[in-house]
Amino acid sequence: MRIAQALTIAGSDNGGGAGIQADLKTFQELDVYGMTVITAIAAQNTTGVQGVFPISYEGIAQQLDSTGDDFKPNAVKTGMLYSTEIIQLVAEKWRHYEWSNLVIDPVMVAKGGAPLLQQQAIQTLITELIPHAQITTPNIPEAELLTGMSIRSLSEREEAARRLVQMGSTYALIKGGHDTGGMIVDVLYDGQSFHYLENIRIVTPHTHGTGCTYSAAITAELAKGSSVLAAVTTARAFIQAAIEDELGIGAGHGPTNHFAYQRRQRGEK
Template identity: 50%
Template sequence: MIPVLTVAGSDSSGGAGIQADLKTFAALGTYGMSCICALTAQNTKGVTMVVNTPVDMVKAQLEAVFDDIPPRAVKTGMLSSAPIVETVADFLSSHGKVPLVVDPVMVATSGAVLLEEEAIQSYKEKLIPLSTLITPNIPEAEVLSGLSIQNEEDMKKAALALMDLGPSAVLVKGGHSVEDARDILYDGREFHVFSGRRISTENTHGTGCTLSSAIAASMARGLSLTEAVGEAKKYMEGAIRRAAVDSVGHGHGPVHHFWFYGENWGHME
């Protein structure tokens, strides 16, 4: 089995966060492990309460995992406070180099703010410099880069600006764009454009968590960064397409993580 670790917050409705990550890992043939950094009370309609995990417990979870089952890739999601970001960054920096995908979660699909203001600087100074890839959506890229993003050229400028923070690569996701659902990857040498079909649906809960987890799982399985992003993009498109017709909840429903099971197993066309 191929172990992959998610370091993120829990979503009680199962559509985002730790639960979405573990579903994605399983769907893509890897063994999921978790370090829970926050408990959230939420559903498809919104977030009603957030409780951060004590930093000692965050560190203890990381130590337990790495002591017994060192992951082949790590992804981080909701790390809502500066002390948690710093604890995670300090631990990862002292435990070897494994692919690290950082999803700088700031706002939930429902609009709830999930990142304390003080944590943004900790992301910039401590965690992002360790990352193999960061995966901000357009609003997150604007906050981190200080730039306004209106089109594909602006996405590229933001990616270059974010490289100054020290990651090995940047993927600016275009789901919030008024154009098509294209994502821009800058790998430190060149840009790669991943186009997609915009699917008319409100069932997009957990898309960011799911995409970053799919990239981490694919890299753990040995794919290159560009290949991993391409495979994750295909997986994500199928998950959204299926969720558009097969949903749960009364708000922004989750994507369908196991959309290609059954007779479609192994085929993501």
């Protein structure tokens, strides 16, 4: 049996809703073999982040080498990278191992406001990693910090996507989850034309890890050989189902339901 393989380079969420745990669950649900390089341990639950403990530089470098020396992932995603040094290291190993299909989820701040990327590392993300990206998937506040512009209107979302492509990302996906209103519009730009993914906003507190899960689903689909547009379309359906069929875990912002998409595909409730 041949199986597509994907690697996630991200932080750990012991609560299982975001970070590498969300990524692995998503890979598994989409029939992709998952591997991890852990950058930091975030102690957190549905009420917030209680602590962040970065893995040492050597610890991350060794995980990247142990992975790269033996495995050939068909796609790679990055989530919480935390510092300039880690971003530079990932960029160096990316070139060294000649990986492909890089999905960058530029994780900066957790839902409750805890910083997951040091302020000064944003510029390093722009210069070192984004030029290697097949697709970069910021939410609106992340897109504002990356592009230096404020984003209110749809045309500003399009302009932010243009700027990300100018920085070297082949595709840009500006996610609309932080917008207000009944419909959520995610804007995908391929350097020439825009695609709009519109979905009904589900009213629920259980949206912890939506960005992680969405970008992991894109990564899984790219690993299986889908085009970027097809990968984003499937991933959008995956995250919509995961938010809609809520699990109701925890006292605060609970995780999304990673089982929901495949259960629906099988005709189960």
